[in-house]
Amino acid sequence: MKKAAIYIRVSTTEQAAEGYSVAAQKDKLIGYCNLRDWAIQDTYVDAGFTGTNMNRPGIQKLLENLDEIDIVLVYKLDRLSRNQRDILFLVEEKFLERGIDFVSILENFDTSTPFGRAMMGILAVFAQLERDTIVERTKLGKERRAKEGYWNGGPAPIGYDLIDGRLVINEYEAMQVKEVLKLYRKYGQNKTATIMNEKGYKTKYGKWHGRSIARLVSNPIYTGMIHYKDDLYEGVHDSIISKEEFKNIQSIISGRSKNKKTQSKYLLGGLLWCGYCGARLKSSFSINRKNGTRYYYYLCYSVSKRPLHMVKDPNCIGIYWKMSDLESKVLDQIKKIKLDKYKFINQYEIYYNTNKNSFNKIEILKNKITNINKKIDKLVDLYQINQISIDTISHRVEKLYEEKKMIENNIKMSKVNKENKDKKIPLDILLNIFSNFEILWKEATQEEKKRVLNMLIKKIIVTDSVEVEWNI
Template sequence: MRAALYVRVSTEEQNLEGYSIEAQKNRCMSFIESQGDWYLSKVYADPGHSAKNLDRPAVQELIEGAKNKEFDVLVVYRLDRLVRSVLDLHKLLELFDKHNVKFKSVTEVFDTTTAMGRFFITLVGAMAEWERSNLSERVSFGMEQMTREGKWKGGHVGYGHMHIDGHMAINEDEARIVRMMYDWYLSGMSDRKIAKELRKRGIMTRGGAQWSESHVRYTLSNPKNKGDLRYGIEKEKSKQFVVEDIYPQIIDVDTFDKAMSIRESRRTFHGRQATSDHYFSGILTCFRCGRSMVGHMAKVNGKRLKNYVCLGRRHFECDMPSISERIIEHNFLQELRRGIESENINHIEEPAQNNADEIKALKRDLNKIKDRRKKWQYAWANEIMSDTEFQDRMQEEQELENHLKKQLEDLDETQPHVVDDAVLEMMSDAVENWGNLESTEKKQLMQIAFDKIIVDKIESKKVLDRANIIEIVFK
């Protein structure tokens, strides 16, 4: 009978006695010789490969050999040399059965020609997979625990930080670039423009590559810059967690949160709308058809003026004329000023005031939950609290948070939107200093504070009165 050998050793097992390629070959050859009419026809070897899947050179060659009937029996030193997954084991057994190939292990008693033998080999394969899963879970848990304790778990150290004696420290040369990037972003520059500016100045990434838009986006969105350590699967946010106040801060929390607020607001806009000089783009809404109004440049008497046109008009589905930015700006500021002076900017009538107070109270309670979570995290990381206690506390906080958020949603559905006091104060300052702000600063303000501004164009003898601000909706 023609016998083929499969031998494998992973990188970690290279130096372990009894697992080397030669040791496996010798044991398998002794077994083949003991069978009388068996003889060696082929050796398949995968040195330095893991058995986590079948994507190994020698295994693929072995599969083709079985299909081409190049051997009658496959011999291995142990089952885990060939596979560690029940699914992979079944795939190979089905292949062997289809092409009348037997399977034998030198150190384990398997007979794939009987139902009991098949059942037994499946059980052993399941144990091998269980052992590998257990190891993976232990490694994952250990890395997660290190992360929660603020220790370096190995791997890539993000731009702006470096690893020194088991802890993170600021790389001042890189941190200076990171701070500059945040300044640019907060001034209204997009990720693409920041990458372009970095390339223009000859500033390279740590790996010596040119900065790309995606690299800038990842760097600016990384919470480690404000001191928080993120751990988990990058593409699965449900499997991520953040441990606060672990890294030395490159920027303060307010700067990071402000940048993330701008980034979130830009998600609702299209490309150039987010960073163009037309600071009402994407926010201005047509009263007649409900569509967005976008900025465009118009030439009047040789001068280039900023106007806004309804998207419905562009498709011949709306009769809203274009409106000059100067007219919109004049009426927008007047409406804001009236609201601030009359203390009625929230458009909340007296009977609903109690609900407004309740909304603020709920938001305060939600902030308290966040603070308590930090305390439980700190206590657990420093072994003041057991795993069970920590899980119970976090579960309680999650249930309370869900309950409060549901209450808040119910109130938001039935009550007019309440403008936060901080936003109200910011708008009051903006109205007073509007003329001193740059276009990018006005754009930034609009994206942070407003959801939409509904406008209609009306006939008026006074040019500046030809825009009617129907409603201002805050975020």
């Protein structure tokens, strides 16, 4: 049974209008679902919101839940948006790209039908005309502003406030920017975000997330520069970090270890390097819009041209590798390995080296952490009412955080040890896998396969052929 998400929007002036109230739309949409035997995944409502922008809580929540949806259903097309470009963006790039159909019952608009697809083409034409007009009007203005060193609109990046069209340093957030960069030298983006939140830090946009860390560490705005298209211009705003420090961070980003933990289903993630330009390879997929089939592939970051800090050569001649083809070539080479048993055992012990110590009194330690969190919250509150300075809060939070981390490490040690033991593939099973590779490889879980590959392989260099560098 297909799962439909119902989306309802009414503006303030439409709330009382016949046929446009939330209740009226909901009745019609539920009836439509019942008629077609669709299950209702959820109902998303934006009451009192205009349709001319996307900053609506209901539509944003719907976008967060797209993985749970087969169909998005509205009463009328303008309920989704009154902006043709926004409709086209939502339907084509958010819904259809994920194999989700879109239906508007009043216009009989259904992207699973020939008429619905034709309507998408008409929308695209009008949206392109509107887009071209806007681009023509604003392109020169934006480029001129960038060359003059001014921010080109949108929310101010973390660390700055936008005052009278200019970026002005927000001291509290600037302190956090420096803390993020300090942590990022040791940890990845998600771990850095977790630590920042544990320290009680918040920005004007709320809590820290991995994506906000990733944007921050690769944004040259903090060096006093303005980025426009592919060019950088000297900004009129003050820098938070030096250009040299930013350059060092970019080197760290490029050289992150292939051994970082990942839940990716792509077997070769983190192991692949382009033999043409030296960049890493990324995994991605495309979707057949007719039948929803996904096609998975690997390609060089330089070929994809983003993110910029991962690009080594914009003119790289690297090719798209069908995922199954590249993985098959690597597995074929594994099958040909003449295993040095003793060297393999040594590598196995290195790979699974874990600390076996454990600690007691977990509940007492947890209470200590609770008390530390309260102290951190109190410090943040004092700062927000101007009772303590930036330097004071930074120093005190750092000391409390270090104390907290020591306690947490004690708590986690025994748990981590158990998890490592649970994940560890017994040596005799691994040796058996290589003795009967083709049969047993098919029975291994995806996580087991990835651990085996990371233990065996140092790196894989890809051109139009495949070269494997081994750890054993």
